[in-house]
Amino acid sequence: MAHDGVGLRAVMRSVAFLTAGVLAVPAVAGCSSEDSAGRPLAGQEIAPAGRELVADGGTLRWAVDDVPETLNTFQSDADAVSGRIAQATLPTMYRLDADGRPQVDGDYLESAKVVETEPKQVVLYKLNQQAVWSDGREIGAADFAAQWRALSGKDSAYWTARNAGYDRIEKIERGANDLEVRVTFGRAYADWKSLFSPLYPKGVMGTPDSFNDGARRKLKVTAGPFAVKKVDRKDDQVTLARNPRWWGHPAKLSEIVLKAVPRDERAAALADGKIDLAEIDPSAADRITLAGRTGGTGTPLRGASPMAQPGSGRAAAKSLRDLKKQGRKGARYARQQEALRGFEVRKSLEPAFTQLALNGSEGPLADERVRRAVARALDREALAKVVLGPLGLPAVPVGSHLALSGQAAYADNSGALGGQDTGEAQALLADAGWVSGGPVKEEKEKKKGKKADDESAGGDEGTYIVGEDDKALQEPEWERRTDPKDHQGKHEKKSSGEQGGTHLADGKQYADKQLKQGGAPGAYAPKGTPAPGAAAAPLVKNGKPLTLRFVLPSGAGSATLRTVADRISGMLDWVGIRTEITRVSDDSYFKDHIASGQYDLALYSWPASAFPATDARPVYAKPVPAADGSLNVEQNYTRVGTDQVDQLFDQAVGTLDGDESTDLLRKADSRIWAAAGSIPLYQRPQLTATRKDLVNAGAFGFQTPVYEDMGFLKKGAKTPSASASKD
CATH class of the missing domain: 3.90.76.10 (Dipeptide-binding Protein; Domain 1)
Structure with a gap:
């Protein structure tokens, strides 16, 4: 679950809002007459194998983000690793x-x-x-x-x-x-x-x-296939040992070592033989896929690297020979690539989604019509393709705030808001009083000066105005696709080179360094929008331009997030909404901006829950004034909510009729969509590097891992398919 909400606990989820009930929700929304949950968009890849094929013994070294501060998952500083230890013990x-x-x-x-x-x-x-x-x-x-x-x-x-x-x-x-x-x-x-x-x-x-x-530093008494043997903060690892009193199938592994390894160091750690299993970013996945062109049971990534395509084995081998001739660093990299042939990438989709959050507490986005206009300007399918397409994963936009495809509460309720429609977005903005013309030149010069100051400072953090001070956006940047028959005259926005990341409530980072300029599908403009290079004029109300603060983390692990933000900014530019993109340090991103409400637009992710009536309630609850005059938002960081949505959650959690509870949740979701406080975009990718002989482990998707079945294949045993379903 990686960096879409720095510092939050992974057990909760996201989204929020609806104003005082202006929109009429379609009668079909939330209807449970037929099951709309469907199936998960991507199955798990864990190389399933029968226990008789798994060797007895061995140590699995599993990379994690941190050694947890507590082993008690019910404390506020518990994290995803706390939960993983609890699952095993x-x-x-x-x-x-x-x-x-x-x-x-x-x-x-x-x-x-x-x-x-x-x-x-x-x-x-x-x-x-x-x-x-x-x-x-x-x-x-x-x-x-x-x-x-x-x-x-x-x-x-x-x-x-x-x-x-x-x-x-x-x-x-x-x-x-x-x-x-x-x-x-x-x-x-x-x-x-x-x-x-x-x-x-x-x-x-x-x-x-x-x-x-x-229970913060140790668990003296446990009852799982493994027990906590040692929490070693000096070596940044937790050792789990086989539990001799376990009554179920005995654990195949003797030990599992959860070792803290930064994500940008995991490819090297795998190659150096320090770890056997690790969640990785797409750039590391690209390296492993390239190294393993001679074989491997994992599904190859698509569109990751020209050298990783079928028939490129000779090119890859030649590249490695050339690297060995390029000095010590090149030779080390080549040795690592050779070592990475023993690994493969197992991929699925995380039980988590990335959203565009709109802060409705103040400014232009306090007007529901402006929020809806932002939402109607977005091509969510195009954004999903930017992130998931190059990985060969299903690029399907998420249709619910409360569940993901396959879960009982899931239904695509996005129709309560509507899809991309530039004309409708512009009409909503006009109805809210935003019109073309006004004193934008002075504002533009001011922002240009700020950008120059930021650039002269030489830092990665800074601010720029999309549509005003970005030269690339003043030039014709929308190219007509080469196959108008397939794309019906839509246009693709070139990447301006800004790359982004993906964030999640557990505070960890997910990087996508593989998305290069012009290398992935961009934003689309539907029929009837201005010709290429002619974005809509800036909008003004009461002498002020419509410019939204788009806050993003600046760390290296946030490349995908910034790419997505760049596409979103281009889409908003088409309807006359300018975005002021500000990059801040990862440490302050969530605490100082999202949680404190210092943003207009932001991207972060939340885990899906099997119990949305409970877990999603604080994320969408209507903020209420506290005794000290502040606003109690719980986890509703968009600060938008209504009594009606609260009532639907209360009814859903208080009924013992499962169908009725699901129907109420879907109705709540429809109203959350209609309010446009949070726009779900795509399910997050899950990429896991594993030793090829490691079975019953990898990209787990939704399923709780079966720790006692994990292990290494016996010598001579046939390697199973990583993508086969586990019984």
């Missing part, structure tokens, strides 16, 4: 399948179901009779009750990051025997399957001190 009542839907984890549960609805909801858990903690004690009602008390929100001494769902529980008690746990809810809770995953032992949850400090 702690009980989970439900796991996600390949469609991103929760399924009973049979290693811990025989069954779990709602046994009473009146007068109150009661869920009965029947535990696996073999399930025990690593100290030999049975997993039981005492552990459930301790976790409920810690996370209920009733005791402020517990430093918890969230209590959603646990605050609805009234009591927990032992059932007919030690293997049964009865959970009684004071208020009905649709997302009850989200609870107790992970489940911590009562020794962690039993007191505020043990909760706050006891």
